[in-house]
Amino acid sequence: MRQMKLRYPLLLVLATMVIAVLAACNGDDDATAGSRLDTVKERGNLIIAGRTDLAGFGFLDASGKNVGFDIDLGRAVAAAIFGDPNAIEVRPISASERGPTIQGGEVDVLTRNVTWTSTRDAQWGNYTTIMFYDGQGFMVRADSGFDSAFDLDGTTACVTSGTTTELNLADFFRQNGLSLETVVFEDTASVYGAYESGRCDIATSDKSQLAAIRSGFANPGDHKILPETISKEPLTPVVPHGDDQWFDLVKTVMWVLINAEEMGVTQANVDSMVSSDNIAIRRMLGAEGEFGQADLGLDADFAVDVIKAVGNYGEIYDRYMGPNGMSFELPRQSNELWLNGGLIYAPPLK
Amino acid sequence: MVGTPEVLPPSTSVGIVGWLKANLLSSPVNVALTVVVGTLTAIAAVAMARWLVSADWSPIHESLKLFLVGQYPSEELWRIGAVVVGATALMGVSWAVWGGVMRTFARIVAAAGLIVALTPIEPAGFDLAVRLWYLGSAASVALGFAVGRAASLGPKWVIRAWALAFFLGMALIWGFDERSLGSSLRMLFGAGATLTVVLAGAGWVGRFPLAVVLRWLAWGWAVVFVVTIVMAWGLGQTDLAPRVNTSRWGGLLLTFVLAIVGIVASFPIGVLLALGRRSRLPVLKGLSVAFIELVRGVPLVTLLFMTVVIVPLFLPQGTSFDLVLRAVFAITLFSSAYMAENIRGGLAAVPLGQIEGAKALGLGGFQTMLFIVLPQALRAVIPAIVGQFISLFKDTSLVVIVGLLDILGIGKSLFLGNVRWFGAQAEVYLFVAAVFWVFTFAMAYASRKVEESLGVGSR
Numbered sequence: 001m002r003q004m005k006l007r008y009p010l011l012l013v014l015a016t017m018v019i020a021v022l023a024a025c026n027g028d029d030d031a032t033a034g035s036r037l038d039t040v041k042e043r044g045n046l047i048i049a050g051r052t053d054l055a056g057f058g059f060l061d062a063s064g065k066n067v068g069f070d071i072d073l074g075r076a077v078a079a080a081i082f083g084d085p086n087a088i089e090v091r092p093i094s095a096s097e098r099g100p101t102i103q104g105g106e107v108d109v110l111t112r113n114v115t116w117t118s119t120r121d122a123q124w125g126n127y128t129t130i131m132f133y134d135g136q137g138f139m140v141r142a143d144s145g146f147d148s149a150f151d152l153d154g155t156t157a158c159v160t161s162g163t164t165t166e167l168n169l170a171d172f173f174r175q176n177g178l179s180l181e182t183v184v185f186e187d188t189a190s191v192y193g194a195y196e197s198g199r200c201d202i203a204t205s206d207k208s209q210l211a212a213i214r215s216g217f218a219n220p221g222d223h224k225i226l227p228e229t230i231s232k233e234p235l236t237p238v239v240p241h242g243d244d245q246w247f248d249l250v251k252t253v254m255w256v257l258i259n260a261e262e263m264g265v266t267q268a269n270v271d272s273m274v275s276s277d278n279i280a281i282r283r284m285l286g287a288e289g290e291f292g293q294a295d296l297g298l299d300a301d302f303a304v305d306v307i308k309a310v311g312n313y314g315e316i317y318d319r320y321m322g323p324n325g326m327s328f329e330l331p332r333q334s335n336e337l338w339l340n341g342g343l344i345y346a347p348p349l350k
Numbered sequence: 351m352v353g354t355p356e357v358l359p360p361s362t363s364v365g366i367v368g369w370l371k372a373n374l375l376s377s378p379v380n381v382a383l384t385v386v387v388g389t390l391t392a393i394a395a396v397a398m399a400r401w402l403v404s405a406d407w408s409p410i411h412e413s414l415k416l417f418l419v420g421q422y423p424s425e426e427l428w429r430i431g432a433v434v435v436g437a438t439a440l441m442g443v444s445w446a447v448w449g450g451v452m453r454t455f456a457r458i459v460a461a462a463g464l465i466v467a468l469t470p471i472e473p474a475g476f477d478l479a480v481r482l483w484y485l486g487s488a489a490s491v492a493l494g495f496a497v498g499r500a501a502s503l504g505p506k507w508v509i510r511a512w513a514l515a516f517f518l519g520m521a522l523i524w525g526f527d528e529r530s531l532g533s534s535l536r537m538l539f540g541a542g543a544t545l546t547v548v549l550a551g552a553g554w555v556g557r558f559p560l561a562v563v564l565r566w567l568a569w570g571w572a573v574v575f576v577v578t579i580v581m582a583w584g585l586g587q588t589d590l591a592p593r594v595n596t597s598r599w600g601g602l603l604l605t606f607v608l609a610i611v612g613i614v615a616s617f618p619i620g621v622l623l624a625l626g627r628r629s630r631l632p633v634l635k636g637l638s639v640a641f642i643e644l645v646r647g648v649p650l651v652t653l654l655f656m657t658v659v660i661v662p663l664f665l666p667q668g669t670s671f672d673l674v675l676r677a678v679f680a681i682t683l684f685s686s687a688y689m690a691e692n693i694r695g696g697l698a699a700v701p702l703g704q705i706e707g708a709k710a711l712g713l714g715g716f717q718t719m720l721f722i723v724l725p726q727a728l729r730a731v732i733p734a735i736v737g738q739f740i741s742l743f744k745d746t747s748l749v750v751i752v753g754l755l756d757i758l759g760i761g762k763s764l765f766l767g768n769v770r771w772f773g774a775q776a777e778v779y780l781f782v783a784a785v786f787w788v789f790t791f792a793m794a795y796a797s798r799k800v801e802e803s804l805g806v807g808s809r
Contacts, residue, residue: 011550012547012550015542015543015547018539018546019544052767053762053767054766054767055767055772059766060421060760062413062474062768063475064421089595091673092753092763093753094753097658097659100659189775190775192773193773216772216773327769
């Protein structure tokens with residue numbers, strides 16, 4: 001009996017020691033983690049916080065592949081590092097998790113339809129480059145007789161619940177002395193259903209989402225989006241604080257996408273463009289000189305991989321929101337290149 | 351002698367007419383009620399039928415694979431098929447050995463496999479290979495039944511086979527790569543050592559015989575050893591079953607993994623917690639009570655957010671801890687606290703005389719608990735335990751909020767993200783609800799049958 005009582009503690013101590021040794025081994029493994037680029041390379045894929053449920057920006061096609069404007073920006077970064085746009089893991093997160101997720105540094109890039117604001121910049125992470133200019137707008141029935149947001153006095157609005165959408169709406173109507181009744185819904189598809197069934201006169205959301213709702217109707221022409229934009233929503237990929245090389249890397253990949261459109265380099269012609277007689281194009285594609293690739297830890301010709309994988313900025317845009325896009329049609333307007341009167345502009349690659 | 355002629359009962363008291371009169375039209379009030387309720391039901395049925403016909407089932411038709419296994423790579427789907435066929439074969443064996451509810455389930459599964467394999471409907475990607483897998487699952491039920499009959503296995507071996515199949519199945523779904531040997535070795539020793547701590551701790555406190563604890567330990571280590579070393583080492587060198595990151599698990603597969611692991615893990619933890627709470631040792635009792643009350647005082651959503659959002663803040667930058675594992679952890683914690691309270695109810699229901707009787711027969715504390723108290727306690731609370739399993743199964747759909755795409759998450763993503771399916775919410779929700787209903791109903795049915803066979807309520 002006495003012997004037996006002694007053996008249990010012995011067993012306990014032994015097992016606890018095994019666990020402690022294992023914990024120590026685990027610690028050693030983690031200690032090798034250096035810069036984020038090294039971590040990503042060692043892991044073999046890029047972790048993106050994205051969406052799987054937002055038309056145009058991050059969704060699943062029928063076969064289950066992650067697609068969308070935001071997702072392709074992440075794929076561009078993966079292509080720059082690995083030469084493979086499929087070396088990504090998309091982590092779908094909710095709006096409320098965006099902050100903690102990027103603060104904790106668990107994901108490498110946050111491309112989840114996230115608006116750049118000063119508070120978020122200070123608290124969450126580093127905002128790279130504005131890739132999409134969105135803004136809140138209104139949609140009404142074409143035969144309703146409303147031509148401007150200032151005509152909307154005394155109407156009922158269907159609105160997606162969110163941090164800013166409801167607030168912007170209330171501000172706009174109060175500012176202009178108009179009265180309004182709001183019906184709040186969780187997501188775009190519910191606003192679609194409610195607006196379709198006539199529960200409200202106007203639907204309000206970011207203009208890209210209004211375009212999505214509009215194209216979901218059998219007759220999109222029966223509805224129109226009013227010209228006013230009542231908020232600024234600059235959508236920007238975010239990286240965690242504290243790693244300047246990584247911050248610069250993601251920024252540069254975004255600039256490559258924009259510069260490629262500017263120079264007319266596309267998915268189809270990128271191979272022949274390597275021998276172009278335009279010096280700027282040859283530099284971008286790594287055939288001549290350099291624009292900081294070595295400092296970023298990337299191959300000299302990473303831009304070729306990027307453009308081959310996802311195309312230039314315009315091609316990504318058109319893939320989802322162009323005339324024959326997968327999701328819906330949205331005229332580029334502010335998201336035109338600066339050369340064409342839009343706001344999309346990137347520093348030169350040199 | 352003139353025989354009395356047989357007089358039949360009046361035609362208004364037998365047959366359909368009799369039933370209608372007795373049940374629907376027995377009084378003026380009932381006649382009125384029947385008319386009103388009948389009309390409403392008819393209106394609802396017509397509206398429902400009209401909707402069902404006009405409904406847009408294309409999200410389910412085109413993305414059935416997504417609903418079933420999420421983003422699990424198509425070229426690795428044979429592994430899911432193998433696990434399913436293995437499970438159906440074991441169902442066949444269980445049918446042969448146990449009969450009862452397993453007979454019903456095995457027959458239904460075999461019939462369902464056959465029907466699906468031969469169905470003329472063709473969702474996207476539903477090719478001959480997939481049909482053959484369904485056919486294979488039906489055939490393996492029969493094969494398992496034949497093997498079970500021929501080998502005349504004892505019930506003990508069937509339980510062991512299910513336990514081993516659980517570990518092998520999980521390992522196969524997860525897969526192996528050349529790096530997995532190191533991590534499996536760590537997992538082997540980690541799991542083994544944890545098992546040792548738990549069993550040794552429980553044995554010490556509960557004064558179990560050392561020999562019993564050592565035998566359990568030997569079994570546990572052996573299973574973990576087989577799974578990790580043999581499979582990870584052997585398969586890790588080949589491309590046969592490469593690692594499939596859990597971030598690609600989804601759909602019904604993920605729902606099942608979360609539910610099954612949650613159920614398997616929370617039951618023993620719940621038993622230990624219940625025993626701990628009734629223990630006379632103050633520290634053990636205090637810890638058990640604290641754990642149970644703390645977890646039960648928090649919604650599952652909060653626990654999920656805790657593990658997913660708060661835990662990373664304490665980890666070093668850049669490390670990433672498996673998301674599915676975290677969700678399983680939260681679900682298991684939550685469920686085991688409720689399980690403990692259910693089982694405590696059962697323990698309290700065992701009359702003191704049983705324990706005194708066991709003592710009088712010379713049984714030790716451990717033997718009394720294992721052979722006298724626990725069987726009676728668990729038998730008494732089967733409905734509550736199964737109720738807990740059912741709610742755990744349904745609760746798994748909450749993982750949507752932490753970014754895992756279980757069957758509900760896949761459905762929501764499809765109708766929210768694809769413009770052409772914006773209007774198909776009702777269809778998707780109805781389909782997901784039907785899937786959940788099938789499995790929860792099966793669990794409830796099994797519970798009823800087990801209660802009947804154990805005579806709960808009748809003795």
